Amino acid sequence: MTRPGPVHGIVLAAGLSRRLGRPKQLLVVGGKPLVRHAVERCLGSRLDAVWVVVGHEANAVREALAALDVRIVFNPAYSEGQARSLIAGLDAASIGADAVVVALGDQPFIEPVVIDRLVDVRRNERTPIAMTSYGDERGHPVLFGRELFDELRGIEGDQGGREVIRRHQNEVVLVPGGSSHVPLDVDTEDAYQLLLKRYANDAP
Numbered sequence: 001m002t003r004p005g006p007v008h009g010i011v012l013a014a015g016l017s018r019r020l021g022r023p024k025q026l027l028v029v030g031g032k033p034l035v036r037h038a039v040e041r042c043l044g045s046r047l048d049a050v051w052v053v054v055g056h057e058a059n060a061v062r063e064a065l066a067a068l069d070v071r072i073v074f075n076p077a078y079s080e081g082q083a084r085s086l087i088a089g090l091d092a093a094s095i096g097a098d099a100v101v102v103a104l105g106d107q108p109f110i111e112p113v114v115i116d117r118l119v120d121v122r123r124n125e126r127t128p129i130a131m132t133s134y135g136d137e138r139g140h141p142v143l144f145g146r147e148l149f150d151e152l153r154g155i156e157g158d159q160g161g162r163e164v165i166r167r168h169q170n171e172v173v174l175v176p177g178g179s180s181h182v183p184l185d186v187d188t189e190d191a192y193q194l195l196l197k198r199y200a201n202d203a204p
Contacts, residue, residue: 004123005098006048007143009115010089011039011070012160013105014055014078019187023057025105026064027192029199033064034186037108043069045115047101053089055079061105081158094149098122102161103141107183109199110141117175118143127173129165135180 013035017024025035042050050070054061055078062072075088093100099122101115114132121130122143130143144152151164186192
């Protein structure tokens with residue numbers, strides 16, 4: 001059996017946040033930007049390395065991640081959609097990775113154990129795709145094995161790896177995300193206020 005290789009994390013934090021009108025990855029919750037929450041969760045998992053793709057407000061995102069053990073990748077084509085950021089992160093991480101786990105910089109409260117489940121599925125079952133399930137829905141983070149890296153490099157637009165997942169839907173393994181609902185997508189001010197309320201209710 002092939003010895004399991006490294007699994008790297010790719011956090012996408014380069015977007016324009018057009019609907020919100022300001023960089024959602026920099027919105028503050030609990031005294032920290034969303035992107036820092038998201039990256040810290042990745043660092044708390046068993047990922048072998050974490051890459052953060054920046055673009056819009058790149059310097060501010062870098063500052064938000066000060067002193068964290070991450071590798072920064074700048075995507076100059078960030079305005080072209082999520083696909084370009086995923087490819088930029090993949091190009092950087094793929095040199096040493098057997099698989100990558102793709103997370104979003106505006107979903108701050110993914111539990112590290114969920115990421116560990118994705119890693120375990122890859123290492124134990126060699127699955128090409130592992131997704132997080134939330135009740136009847138699926139969402140991030142998502143793991144892609146090395147055998148799909150070239151296919152991922154052909155994606156376009158703002159759909160991320162959705163088309164690749166669709167083509168390989170019979171090979172997808174699901175892991176529980178610990179909730180019946182997909183994590184809140186902070187695309188509007190109302191969503192941000194709801195996230196603040198949820199954080200306040202869950203905080204110790």
